Amino acid sequence: MSFFSVENLTKKFGGLVANNNISMDVEKGEIRGVIGPNGAGKTTFFNLVSGFYRPTSGKVTFKGQTISGMATNKIARLGAVRTFQRPALFSDFTVLENVSIAQHLNTNASLLNAIIGHDNHREADSLERAIEIVDFLGMAEDRDTMANNLSHGLQRQLGVAMALATEPELLMLDEPVAGMNSGEKAVMVNMIQKIRDKWGVTVLLVEHDMRTVMNLCEKITVLDFGEKLAEGSPDDIRSNRAVIEAYLGADDSVT
Amino acid sequence: MSKSSFSTHLLVSSLVVIAFFVMAPNLVSAYRLELLTIFLINVILAQSYRLMATTGDWTLCHYILMGVGAYATGILAKMAGLPFYLVMPMACVVTMIVSLLFAIPLSRTLGFAFFIASFALGEFVRHVWLKFHYPFGGARGINGIPKLEIGQGGEWYFIDFWDSRNFYYFTLVFTILTLVILFRIDRSRLGDTWKSIYTDRELSESIGIDVTKSRIMVFCVSGFFAGLAGSLLAYQIGSIDPHNFGMVEMVYLIIWCVVGGVKTFWGPLIGVLSMSIIFELTRPLAEWRPALFGLILILFLVLLPGGLETLPARIRELLHRTGTQRGTG
Numbered sequence: 147m148s149f150f151s152v153e154n155l156t157k158k159f160g161g162l163v164a165n166n167n168i169s170m171d172v173e174k175g176e177i178r179g180v181i182g183p184n185g186a187g188k189t190t191f192f193n194l195v196s197g198f199y200r201p202t203s204g205k206v207t208f209k210g211q212t213i214s215g216m217a218t219n220k221i222a223r224l225g226a227v228r229t230f231q232r233p234a235l236f237s238d239f240t241v242l243e244n245v246s247i248a249q250h251l252n253t254n255a256s257l258l259n260a261i262i263g264h265d266n267h268r269e270a271d272s273l274e275r276a277i278e279i280v281d282f283l284g285m286a287e288d289r290d291t292m293a294n295n296l297s298h299g300l301q302r303q304l305g306v307a308m309a310l311a312t313e314p315e316l317l318m319l320d321e322p323v324a325g326m327n328s329g330e331k332a333v334m335v336n337m338i339q340k341i342r343d344k345w346g347v348t349v350l351l352v353e354h355d356m357r358t359v360m361n362l363c364e365k366i367t368v369l370d371f372g373e374k375l376a377e378g379s380p381d382d383i384r385s386n387r388a389v390i391e392a393y394l395g396a397d398d399s400v401t
Numbered sequence: 402m403s404k405s406s407f408s409t410h411l412l413v414s415s416l417v418v419i420a421f422f423v424m425a426p427n428l429v430s431a432y433r434l435e436l437l438t439i440f441l442i443n444v445i446l447a448q449s450y451r452l453m454a455t456t457g458d459w460t461l462c463h464y465i466l467m468g469v470g471a472y473a474t475g476i477l478a479k480m481a482g483l484p485f486y487l488v489m490p491m492a493c494v495v496t497m498i499v500s501l502l503f504a505i506p507l508s509r510t511l512g513f514a515f516f517i518a519s520f521a522l523g524e525f526v527r528h529v530w531l532k533f534h535y536p537f538g539g540a541r542g543i544n545g546i547p548k549l550e551i552g553q554g555g556e557w558y559f560i561d562f563w564d565s566r567n568f569y570y571f572t573l574v575f576t577i578l579t580l581v582i583l584f585r586i587d588r589s590r591l592g593d594t595w596k597s598i599y600t601d602r603e604l605s606e607s608i609g610i611d612v613t614k615s616r617i618m619v620f621c622v623s624g625f626f627a628g629l630a631g632s633l634l635a636y637q638i639g640s641i642d643p644h645n646f647g648m649v650e651m652v653y654l655i656i657w658c659v660v661g662g663v664k665t666f667w668g669p670l671i672g673v674l675s676m677s678i679i680f681e682l683t684r685p686l687a688e689w690r691p692a693l694f695g696l697i698l699i700l701f702l703v704l705l706p707g708g709l710e711t712l713p714a715r716i717r718e719l720l721h722r723t724g725t726q727r728g729t730g
Contacts, residue, residue, distance in 0.1 A: 196607075222609035234604040236597050238664075247597050251609040253590055257622065260589035261582050312608050 149174040155204035164190040166372045177349040179363035187372035192320050192352045196228040197221045225315040233301035237294035244293050245276040248311035283307050299330030319351040323358050335362050426566040438569045440677050441576040442633050447657045447669035449626035454663040456619050457599035462523030466624045468646030470496040470631025475543035476536050485549035489632045496628025497621050504620035508613045530643045542642025549636050587666050656698050662708025671709045
């Protein structure tokens with residue numbers, strides 16, 4: 147039984163088959179990339195594995211449990227947390243508060259505790275881990291910055307930091323470097339590697355940016371027209387004829 | 402301004418406010434004291450409504466929930482003849498249960514659909530009151546709700562709440578209790594979790610917050626305090642009917658919260674205070690009052706959408722802008 151596996155996953159919107167019979171297995175501690183040209187079904191795939199869509203057929207299992215069709219918050223409770231393509235953050239709160247709110251799963255926040263004043267997260271001990279995460283991800287200087295005043299790159303980093311604060315075993319990243327400049331991309335790539343190396347978090351990312359995926363991922367799954375086209379190491383994928391054709395167009399269509 | 406000097410200011414000004422409210426029965430006329438009691442009840446109501454708004458759910462049935470508390474009080478105190486210390490907690494719990502029954506279907510809707518669906522549910526309850534003479538008394542409602550009393554006449558601890566001063570203090574105690582509890586919730590982790598739902602529902606869901614459950618919970622807590630406000634109102638005025646809990650009252654509640662703002666804890670307090678003062682000042686213009694308040698609502702929505710609580714920041718921003726213009730010019 148794989149750590150995370152997708153079995154014959156299919157999603158149809160009316161007559162349109164967005165994902166067709168996709169299967170893949172991700173091992174614990176792996177950094178896996180899912181790529182594909184525009185319209186390949188990456189976003190649909192991500193929405194299926196993160197619980198946003200319910201598959202038409204097939205299933206997704208995580209640690210032996212079927213998570214497809216489960217509410218996102220339940221999947222997060224099991225330890226598989228997603229991030230967003232857009233900068234998703236709680237804009238009225240500081241960086242540290244954002245991370246602190248994301249720790250919510252590991253606290254005993256109840257109404258009674260709120261009223262008698264026992265769940266105040268501004269207390270030192272519960273802040274400690276939030277500070278650790280923020281500092282570890284190189285955002286120590288911005289701890290007390292309001293989240294909406296951060297640059298785009300930092301906002302996306304904060305998104306990952308928040309996902310990390312839930313103490314996940316699997317991190318699902320939706321286009322983690324979308325809209326970033328090359329410097330920001332490098333920081334993000336470095337950050338994802340650090341997260342895996344230090345905490346042993348398994349990473350599954352869907353990404354458009356070929357170079358980032360080649361640098362970061364140990365294994366890559368390529369989608370095209372909603373189907374799995376190829377799978378292998380970055381070198382395998384780079385030299386795979388079908389992949390090159392999918393990205394550049396087949397020879398006969400060029401001539 | 403440093404943080405510590407700000408909290409000192411806050412402490413001093415809240416002590417002044419508390420001192421005023423404690424001394425009030427000696428300072429104002431009996432009529433004004435009744436108004437002040439109603440004001441305190443309205444503070445509980447507005448503050449409980451603000452709790453709902455922290456998750457982004459604005460309802461149109463909060464006045465109905467207050468009515469549920471009031472009707473429960475009327476029925477339990479008059480027909481069952483129970484003493485207040487049983488009636489009030491029971492009224493709050495009944496309101497909370499009704500809130501739960503409202504919240505379960507409502508939590509499946511969002512935004513405008515939620516707003517309208519809450520109106521429909523509220524009207525349903527109001528029509529139940531109108532329709533059923535037993536036990537709700539139909540259109541005439543419930544009259545002659547016994548005043549609450551502590552002890553019997555002649556006993557040393559006897560407190561007669563026919564005396565409006567005593568009832569005023571009774572209400573004051575509950576208002577302060579409500580404010581303390583809701584303030585603590587606002588500053589707690591749970592409070593932040595609820596606010597996060599308003600800021601970004603999808604993100605909250607992704608970090609493991611059960612948004613549906615949280616929204617139901619907020620609805621119930623909010624309903625509990627609306628029930629408390631209703632219970633106090635029933636004891637205060639002694640008779641209730643469905644017209645006490647109509648759309649007009651609901652609109653006033655929304656106006657308080659829009660005028661004051663709901664982002665900070667103090668917004669609704671400022672809203673209730675300023676609008677109550679305007680309400681009293683415009684007593685001679687009674688017929689024009691709905692138009693006036695409508696105008697105020699529109700003006701605030703257009704010119705100061707964050708409410709009065711955002712006014713200091715707006716002024717600072719404006720001063721800063723003119724300052725820099727002068728600097729560059």
